[in-house]
Amino acid sequence: MLLTIRYQNGLRSEAVLLAATRHRMRVAVASRRDTIELRKANACWFTEEGAEVEIEAFIPLAGIDVPGFCTDVYPRTLAAGSGFTPA
Numbered sequence: 001m002l003l004t005i006r007y008q009n010g011l012r013s014e015a016v017l018l019a020a021t022r023h024r025m026r027v028a029v030a031s032r033r034d035t036i037e038l039r040k041a042n043a044c045w046f047t048e049e050g051a052e053v054e055i056e057a058f059i060p061l062a063g064i065d066v067p068g069f070c071t072d073v074y075p076r077t078l079a080a081g082s083g084f085t086p087a
Contacts, residue, residue: 002059003027005038008052017058 001017005027015027018035025038025045038045038053045053 001061004056004059005029006054006056012056 003015003017005013005015007013013029013031015029017025017027019026023040026035027038028035037048038055039048040046045055047053
């Protein structure tokens with residue numbers, strides 16, 4: 001999956017998502033030799049150096065199961081809560 005990362009100074013970089021969980025992403029950024037890890041804290045994403053970044057776009061690649069990926073990274077929760085039983 002491709003993504004666009006925007007840094008606080010306005011610079012945008014394209015990257016390839018290699019692995020992700022709810023709170024971490026490993027990406028290969030076009031302008032860097034090594035991969036970087038992004039971490040989520042308080043609803044914001046940060047680089048390894050602590051710089052805040054914004055994920056502007058996710059662009060699926062052919063053959064990627066986007067719904068499956070999204071379900072693994074952001075599993076759905078029951079709006080009514082667990083234990084809700086209709087009468």
